[in-house]
Amino acid sequence: MKLATLRDGTRDGRLAVVSRDLSRAAFADGIARTLQAALDDWRVHAPALAALADRLESGSAAGAFDFEPTAAMAPLPRAHHWVDGSAYVNHVELVRKARGATMPESFWTDPLVYQGGSDDLLGPTQDAPFPSEDHGIDLEGEVAVVTDDVAIGCDPAAARAHIRLLMLVNDWSLRNLIPGELEKGFGFYQSKPATSFSPVAVTPDELGTAWDGAKLHLPLIAKINDRLLGHPNAGVDMTFDFGQLIAHVTKTRRLGAGAIVGSGTISNYDRSLGSCCLAEVRMLEKLARGTPATPFLKFGDRVRIEMLDAAGRSIFGAIDQRVVKAP
Amino acid sequence: MKLATLRDGTRDGRLAVVSRDLSRAAFADGIARTLQAALDDWRVHAPALAALADRLESGSAAGAFDFEPTAAMAPLPRAHHWVDGSAYVNHVELVRKARGATMPESFWTDPLVYQGGSDDLLGPTQDAPFPSEDHGIDLEGEVAVVTDDVAIGCDPAAARAHIRLLMLVNDWSLRNLIPGELEKGFGFYQSKPATSFSPVAVTPDELGTAWDGAKLHLPLIAKINDRLLGHPNAGVDMTFDFGQLIAHVTKTRRLGAGAIVGSGTISNYDRSLGSCCLAEVRMLEKLARGTPATPFLKFGDRVRIEMLDAAGRSIFGAIDQRVVKAP
Helix, strand or coil: CEEEEECCCCCCCEEEEECCCCCEEEECCCCCCCHHHHHHCHHHHHHHHHHHHHHHHHCCCCCCEECCHHHECCCCCCCCCEEEECCCHHHHHHHHHHCCCCCCHHHHCCCCEEEECCCCCECCCCCEEECCHHHCEECCEEEEEEECCECCCCCHHHHHHHEEEEEEEECCEECCCHHHHHHHCCCCHHHCCCCEECCCEECHHHHHHHECCCCECCEEEEEECCEEEECCECCCCCCCCHHHHHHHHCCCCCECCCCEEECCCCCCCCHHHECCCHHHHHHHHHHHHCCCCCCCCCCCCEEEEEEECCCCCECCCCEEEEEEECC | CEEEEECCCCCCCEEEEECCCCCEEEECCCCCCCHHHHHHCHHHHHHHHHHHHHHHHHCCCCCCEECCHHHECCCCCCCCCEEEECCCHHHHHHHHHHCCCCCCHHHHCCCCEEEECCCCCECCCCCEEECCHHHCEECCEEEEEEECCECCCCCHHHHHHHEEEEEEEECCEECCCHHHHHHHCCCCHHHCCCCEECCCEECHHHHHHHECCCCECCECEEEECCEEEECCECCCCCCCCHHHHHHHHCCCCCECCCCEEECCCCCCCCHHHECCCHHHHHHHHHHHHCCCCCCCCCCCCEEEEECECCCCCECCCCEEEEEEECC
C-alpha cells in the first residue's frame, strides 16, 4: 500500500491511503490518525490500512477523493530519528579523489552515517528555505526506509524484516558549510538543513521484484529546472544495503518505531547515468578539467526527484520543490 | 512549574504537574495528554498547567497523588530534535591537551554541537543498557533546555525567550568508540547511545536568580556508586550560553517545539570541584601522572546526577540509574 500525510493544520497531519496510481486517496480515520500512530502499533494497524487500500483500488472506499501531491506533507512531517548513511562508497571515493586525498580501506566495510534533525521534515512540493545562496545549496537524491522497533545488536539479515516503508529523500546539503563543520569533528549540523520527502511512503510489497529485501533496484531520476541531472540505479554500487545500515546503527542503541534510515546520495560508477547531486557533477568536472563549472543552486531553481516503475509509472510521486530565501 | 511524564504503557506517557518539593503530582488531563502536546501549543496550555500547579501547591488539586520518580519516564520520552553542545570549552581544551593536540582558536567563538538520536530517551531511574563494557561507558552530566518553535536565523538575545523548560541530562558516551567515529568525520553516531533525563522538567521561573536567562548558576552533583565525582557549577566557565547555542543551531534550520538543546559536559577550571564525566578525570590523571587510573563504568555501577537549590532542595529530582548489559 501507499500512504500519505495530508495537511490539516496540525503538526503531524492526517494519514491517508493512496491508490497505486497516485490518483485517489482515502483518510485512514478510525484506523490511525497519523503515520507515526500507525507505525507505533504497525501489526495492529497495517492490516486495516491494507484493507482500506484494497477498497480504494476497487473503487469501494467511502469518502475517497482525488489525491493532490500539493496537499501532502512529508509522510512523517516530524520523526524521532533520522539517520542517513553514505552507502554508495564510490561517491565518497570520488569526493576524496577530487581533493587529492585517498580513502581509508575501512570505508568499504564500515558504513558512514550521520544523525540528522527530524523536527522539520519538508513535504514534497513545499518551498525549501535557505538563508543564503553563498552556503552552496545542493540536492542529494536518496532512498530511505522507515523501520519499526529494532533492538540493540540487530544483525543485517534480521534487520530486513524491520523495514516497513520506503520513501524518496532530498537530503539538502550546504556544501560550502560542510568543510568547516567536518573539520570541527562533531558532524554536519549546520550544513544539513531540513530534509524533504516524497508524497507517499510505500510498503515493500508495492515494489515487486525491484525490491530484494534490502536494496531498491530502480533508477532515481533527478532534475533541476526540468533538465535531467542524473538517473543512477539505487540498486547498483550500493556498498551497504539497508539491512547492513540498520545493523550498523543499532550496534549501541535501539531504534524506535518510525525511525528513518537513508541511503545517502545515489551514485553509480557508470558516470553516463549522471548524478543525484551537484557536488558530484562538480567533482567530475574538476577531475576532467581542473575546475568545477556547474554552480550550486540559486533561489528560484526547482529540484525534482522521482522514481518510475518498469512500466514508467511514478511509484512515490515526485519531490518537486523550489529553492527559496528563508524569510 | 515542574512537569513530569508518568509511565502509562504508551510510548509518550502521561503528563503530570509535580509540586515544587517533588512530593505530590496531579495528571494534566483535560489540558494536554503529553508534554509534547503541551509544547506544541504552549501559549494555550502553559497558563492552565500553571493554574494546576498552583492548586497542587495549595493542596486543592483534585486527584493529587504522591510523586514517585521511579514512575517517571524522561519528560519527553521521545523528542523530534536533540542537539547537544560542548559549551564548556575548557573541557575540550583539556581533552586536546591530554592527547598533545592544540585547540583551534575558533573553538572559543564558534560552538561545537552534535545531533543526537531522540527516539529513545531514558527515564531517570530506568536501567541504562549497553552492549559491552569494552566500549568505555561514561557519564556526561549536563543541563538541557527545551524550546518552542524557533525560526531560522534567531539571534542569541531573542533565543532566550524560546526557552520553555530545563532538565538535567546524562549524555551517556562510549569513549572507546569515539575516536573511530570522529575519525570518520560524520559525527558521534555509535558512540552516543540513548540519553537519560531528570524526573521533572522545570520552567525557568522555578530557578529564581540562579537562572539569568541563558545560564543556570548552580552546581551539578555527579556521583558514582554514592561517591562524589564532582560538583562543578553549570553557570561558571560556560563559554556559550543557551541563547548562543540556540542561535548557532538555527543558523540554517528552524527548531520545532520540543527541541532539546544540551550544554555538554559541565566543567570548571577550578579542578577542586571535580568532574561530571570520567573522561575528564582520566585526562587529569594522564596529565599529572602520565597514565589514566580511573576505569570507565562497569555493569552494576550506579550513576546519580542531581542539582540542589540554595536551600539544599532537589530541583529536578535525581537521575539515578544502573549500568546494565543490553539484553
